[in-house]
Amino acid sequence: MNPLLEQFLSEARDLLQSIGEKLMQLEDSPGDAERMTALFRMVHTLKGNSGLFDFPEMTRVLHAAEDLMDGVRQGRVSYSKELADALLDSMDFVGRLCDEIEAPPTVPSSHAEQSANLATSLRGLIVGSEPDTGKVGAGAARAVAARSLSGAAPGGVGSAGALAGSLLLAIPDSVRREAHRQACDGVVVHWLEYSPKDDCFFQGEDPFFQERSTPGLLWGTAHPREPWPALAELDAYRCVLTFNMLTSAPRAELESYFRYMPEQVRFVALSPDALATSVHATGRPLELIEPTLAQDESEALEAIVAIQRHVLTLPISARWHLGRLEAVAASLSSCLGASGDHAAISGLEAAAAQARETGRAAPLLLWLDDNLRPRGRATGTRATEAGLRAEASGLVSPVHEPPRAAAVDVDMEPKFGRRAEDAITATKSLKVDQTKIDRLMNLIGEIVVSKNALPYLAARADTVFGVRDLSREITAQYAVINRIAEEMQDAIMQVRMMPVSFVLQRFPRLVRDTSRKLGKEVNLVLQGEDTEADKNIIEALGDPLLHVVRNSLDHGFELPDVRRAAGKSQTGTLTIRASQESDRVIIEITDDGKGIDPAVVKLKAYQKGLIDEATLERIGDQDAANLVFLPGFSTADVVSELSGRGVGMDVVKTAVEKVNGTVTLTSEKGKGTHIRLALPLSMAVTNVMIVETDGQTFGVPMESVVETVRVPESAIRTIEASRAAVLRGRIVPLKSVNELLGLAALPKPNAEGELAVLVVRFGGESVGLLVDEFRETAEILLKPMTGVLAGLSGYSGSALMGDGSVLMVLNAKEMLS
Amino acid sequence: MTIEYRDDEARFRDIVSVEAAEGLIAWLEGRSRATVDLSECTHLHTANLQVLMALQPRVRVWPMDTELAAWLMPILAKS
Numbered sequence: 081m082n083p084l085l086e087q088f089l090s091e092a093r094d095l096l097q098s099i100g101e102k103l104m105q106l107e108d109s110p111g112d113a114e115r116m117t118a119l120f121r122m123v124h125t126l127k128g129n130s131g132l133f134d135f136p137e138m139t140r141v142l143h144a145a146e147d148l149m150d151g152v153r154q155g156r157v158s159y160s161k162e163l164a165d166a167l168l169d170s171m172d173f174v175g176r177l178c179d180e181i182e183a184p185p186t187v188p189s190s191h192a193e194q195s196a197n198l199a200t201s202l203r204g205l206i207v208g209s210e211p212d213t214g215k216v217g218a219g220a221a222r223a224v225a226a227r228s229l230s231g232a233a234p235g236g237v238g239s240a241g242a243l244a245g246s247l248l249l250a251i252p253d254s255v256r257r258e259a260h261r262q263a264c265d266g267v268v269v270h271w272l273e274y275s276p277k278d279d280c281f282f283q284g285e286d287p288f289f290q291e292r293s294t295p296g297l298l299w300g301t302a303h304p305r306e307p308w309p310a311l312a313e314l315d316a317y318r319c320v321l322t323f324n325m326l327t328s329a330p331r332a333e334l335e336s337y338f339r340y341m342p343e344q345v346r347f348v349a350l351s352p353d354a355l356a357t358s359v360h361a362t363g364r365p366l367e368l369i370e371p372t373l374a375q376d377e378s379e380a381l382e383a384i385v386a387i388q389r390h391v392l393t394l395p396i397s398a399r400w401h402l403g404r405l406e407a408v409a410a411s412l413s414s415c416l417g418a419s420g421d422h423a424a425i426s427g428l429e430a431a432a433a434q435a436r437e438t439g440r441a442a443p444l445l446l447w448l449d450d451n452l453r454p455r456g457r458a459t460g461t462r463a464t465e466a467g468l469r470a471e472a473s474g475l476v477s478p479v480h481e482p483p484r485a486a487a488v489d490v491d492m493e494p495k496f497g498r499r500a501e502d503a504i505t506a507t508k509s510l511k512v513d514q515t516k517i518d519r520l521m522n523l524i525g526e527i528v529v530s531k532n533a534l535p536y537l538a539a540r541a542d543t544v545f546g547v548r549d550l551s552r553e554i555t556a557q558y559a560v561i562n563r564i565a566e567e568m569q570d571a572i573m574q575v576r577m578m579p580v581s582f583v584l585q586r587f588p589r590l591v592r593d594t595s596r597k598l599g600k601e602v603n604l605v606l607q608g609e610d611t612e613a614d615k616n617i618i619e620a621l622g623d624p625l626l627h628v629v630r631n632s633l634d635h636g637f638e639l640p641d642v643r644r645a646a647g648k649s650q651t652g653t654l655t656i657r658a659s660q661e662s663d664r665v666i667i668e669i670t671d672d673g674k675g676i677d678p679a680v681v682k683l684k685a686y687q688k689g690l691i692d693e694a695t696l697e698r699i700g701d702q703d704a705a706n707l708v709f710l711p712g713f714s715t716a717d718v719v720s721e722l723s724g725r726g727v728g729m730d731v732v733k734t735a736v737e738k739v740n741g742t743v744t745l746t747s748e749k750g751k752g753t754h755i756r757l758a759l760p761l762s763m764a765v766t767n768v769m770i771v772e773t774d775g776q777t778f779g780v781p782m783e784s785v786v787e788t789v790r791v792p793e794s795a796i797r798t799i800e801a802s803r804a805a806v807l808r809g810r811i812v813p814l815k816s817v818n819e820l821l822g823l824a825a826l827p828k829p830n831a832e833g834e835l836a837v838l839v840v841r842f843g844g845e846s847v848g849l850l851v852d853e854f855r856e857t858a859e860i861l862l863k864p865m866t867g868v869l870a871g872l873s874g875y876s877g878s879a880l881m882g883d884g885s886v887l888m889v890l891n892a893k894e895m896l897s
Numbered sequence: 898m899t900i901e902y903r904d905d906e907a908r909f910r911d912i913v914s915v916e917a918a919e920g921l922i923a924w925l926e927g928r929s930r931a932t933v934d935l936s937e938c939t940h941l942h943t944a945n946l947q948v949l950m951a952l953q954p955r956v957r958v959w960p961m962d963t964e965l966a967a968w969l970m971p972i973l974a975k976s
Contacts, residue, residue, distance in 0.1 A: 168960075287943045288942065289940060300968065301972060311922070317920050
C-alpha cells in the first residue's frame with residue numbers, strides 16, 4: 081500500500097469518527113450553525129481526499145452526503161433524526177469501504193449498487209425537504225437518479241426524435257453519414273451531453289480531455305452554457321462549457337467511462353432513422369448517398385476550404401489584400417469544380433465580385449458559411465454571422481478588435497489573491513507509526529541501562545585500576561548523562577500518553593444506537609475525557625469498557641415505562657468518568673438502572689455450580705454482586721445481540737488484570753451499579769522489588785508486593801502439607817519460591833534464624849513468598865518474554881540491569897495459581 | 898508554464914495545464930491584436946479552451962495534432 085493511501089485511510093478514520101461525533105452533538109442542538117459548518121467541512125474534506133483515489137463508490141456517497149450537509153447548512157433542509165441516521169449509515173459504509181481497501185487490494189464492484197442507493201437516499205432527503213418541489217421522500221429522488229442514469233433529459237426531452245431536430249444539426253454530414261452507416265450495421269450510436277459542474281476544475285477534472293478520450297467517439301463539440309460574461313467577470317476556473325458527443329461505444333462502456341460523474345452525463349440512443357431524417361441546417365434532409373469524392377479527397381477539400389477561410393480572416397493591412405481575395409476566390413472555384421458542384425460557382429463569383437468592390441473579405445466568408453460550412457460549426461455563431469451580413473452590406477465598419485472592458489487589472493488582484501488561501505499551513509502535529517515510537521522507547525531504555533553501567537565503571541576505575549581522578553570524572557559525566565536520559569525517558573512517556581477520550585469517543589454512538597435498539601432512553605455523560613495514560617493502557621481499556629457499558633445498557637437500565645413506574649426519570653443516565661489518582665487512571669461507570677439483585681445473582685451462581693451451598697448461605701450482598709465476575713456467569717435469560725453470551729464481566733476482569741489493573745463493583749438494588757476500573761498510568765516502567773533465592777536474583781512487581789517481613793523459623797506452622805504463619809493477627813499461607821520454581825534448595829534463614837517473607841497480594845488475599853534475601857527496588861523496562869520463552873507463564877518478563885545482568889521478573893499470580 | 902508569450906503572440910506548447918488559464922486571461926486583456934499559435938499544442942485544459950472561446954483571440958496557427966485541430970477549428974474558428 082502506498083504511503084499516500086495509508087495516510088488517507090488513517091485520516092479517513094479520524095474524520096469518520098469526528099463526523100459521527102458531530103452528528104451526535106447536532107442531535108442535541110440542531111441549530112448549532114458552527115457545528116454544522118464544521119461537519120460540512122469534514123465531509124467535504126473526506127470527499128475531496130477520496131477523490132484522489134479510484135474509489136468512485138466512496139466518493140459518490142460522500143458527495144451526496146456533502147450536498148445534503150450543504151443543504152442543511154444553508155437551511156434548505158432541516159436536520160432530523162432520520163437525516164442523522166442516513167448520514168451515519170453512509171459513514172459506516174465508507175468505514176467499511178476503508179476496511180476493505182486495507183484488507184484486499186480492490187473494492188469489489190458489488191458495492192456500486194449499495195453506494196448508489198445510499199447516495200440516492202441521501203439526495204432523497206434533500207429533495208424531500210425542499211418545500212417547493214412538493215415531492216416527498218426518496219421516491220422522487222430515485223426517479224431523478226433513474227432519469228439521469230437511464231439518460232432521459234432532465235427537461236423531459238426523452239425521445240431521440242425531439243432531440244434530433246435541434247441538436248443533431250451541428251453534426252457535419254460526413255460524420256452523420258458514418259454514424260448512420262454504423263447504426264444500420266446494428267451499432268447503437270449514442271448522443272451524449274456532458275455538462276461538467278461549475279467547480280469541476282477544482283476537483284482536478286479536465287472535461288475537454290474527458291471528452292476527447294471518450295470511447296468510440298465519432299464527433300464532438302463544446303459550447304458555453306450561458307453567454308460569455310464581460311472580460312472583467314470572466315472566471316477562468318468556473319467551467320461553463322457543455323460538451324456534446326456522438327459515440328458508437330456500447331452503453332456499458334460509456335457508463336463506466338463516466339462513472340465518476342453519472343449525474344452530469346445523459347445518454348440518448350439514436351436510431352438510424354433519427355440520424356437520417358433529421359434536417360440539416362439549411363432544411364435539407366441528410367443526403368445518404370455517398371458524395372462523389374472519396375473520404376481522403378473530401379478531407380483534403382475541407383482542409384483547403386479551411387485554409388481559404390483562414391486566409392480571409394487575416395487582417396487586411398497588407399497591400400496585396402485584394403490579390404489575396406482573388407486567390408481565395410480562384411481556389412474555391414477550383415474546389416467546386418473538383419467536387420462537381422458547378423451550380424454553386426455562379427454564387428461564388430457574385431460573392432467574389434462584391435468582395436473585390438468593397439475590398440473586404442466578408443462577402444466571401446458569408447458565402448463560405450452558407451455553402452461550405454466546416455464540420456461541427458455550431459449554430460451559436462449567428463450573432464457574428466449577422467454582424468458579417470451587416471458588414472457585407474457596408475453598414476458597419478469592420479470590427480477586428482473584439483470589444484473588451486478596460487478595467488480588468490483591478491479585478492485580477494483578488495483573483496490572484498484568492499490563491500493565498502490555498503497556501504499550505506504547517507501542521508503542528510505529526511502522525512507517527514507506533515512501531516517507530518516503540519523503537520525509540522526501546523532505544524531510550526537501552527541508554528538508561530547502559531548509562532547505569534557507568535557507576536560500575538567508575539568503581540572499577542578506582543578499585544581495579546587505581547585512578548581515582550578518572551573515577552571522579554566518570555561519575556560527574558554520569559550525572560549529566562543520567563539527567564538527559566531521564567528527561568528522554570520522560571519525553572517518550574509523554575509521547576505515548578493518550579487521552580482517555582480515545583476510547584470514550586465511540587460510546588456516544590454506541591449508547592445512542594444500542595439504547596434505541598433496546599427501546600430504552602439513556603443519556604450518556606462523559607467526564608474527564610482528557611485524563612491521559614499510556615497508549616497501551618488506553619487500548620487495553622477499550623474492550624472491558626465496551627463490555628461494561630453494553631452490560632449496563634442491556635441489563636442495567638429499565639425500559640422507560642418501568643422507570644416511570646419506579647418513580648425514576650424516564651431517561652436513564654450513564655456516567656463514564658475518568659480521573660487520575662496518583663499513578664493510576666480510574667474509570668468509573670455509573671448507571672442509575674435497576675442495579676444487581678444479590679438474591680438473583682446468588683441463586684444463579686449456585687445453579688450454575690459456581691458457588692457451593694455454604695457460600696450461598698453466608699455471602700454478603702456486595703460480595704454477591706461481585707459474583708458476576710465469575711467465569712461463565714451470565715444473568716440474562718435470553719442471549720441477546722448485545723451481551724449475555726456468558727462472556728461478560730469475567731472478560732472485563734481478566735482484561736483489566738492483564739495490565740495490572742483492578743475492577744470493583746458496587747451495586748444497590750433499584751438504584752444502580754457503579755463499576756470502578758483502576759489501571760496503571762504507564763506500563764513502560766515497572767517498579768520491581770529484587771529478591772535473592774538460591775543465589776539467583778528475581779524481580780517481583782511492586783504493585784503486588786504488600787510487605788517484607790522476617791519470620792523466625794519457629795513461628796512457621798505446618799498445616800497438613802502447607803506452611804503458614806500468623807502475621808498481624810491473620811494467617812498467611814507461605815510458599816517457597818524455590819519450590820515454585822522447581823529449585824531443590826531450601827529457603828536460607830539469616831544469622832538470627834529468620835526467614836525472609838515477601839508478602840504479595842494474590843486475588844483478594846495475601847500470600848507469603850519465602851526467599852533468601854531482599855535486595856533493593858529498581859525501576860526497570862520490562863520486556864515481555866518472546867519466542868520459545870513466551871510459554872513460561874511464571875515470568876512476566878525480563879529486564880537488563882545496569883551491570884549487564886539479566887533480571888527475570890516473576891509473575892506472582894501465575895506462579896501461585 | 899506551457900504558454901510562451903512574446904509580444905502579441907501566445908504560443909501553446911505540449912499540454913497546457915489548468916494553471917495557465919488565469920495568466921492567459923491576464924495576458925489577453927487589452928491586447929486586441931493578440932494571436933495564438935497552437936502548432937505545438939497537443940492538449941489544452943478546458944479552462945484554457947474556455948478562455949479562448951470567450952475572448953476569441955485569433956488563432957494564427959492550428960495544432961499540428963490533427964485530432965486536436967479537428968476539435969478546435971469548429972469551436973474556435975472566428976468569422
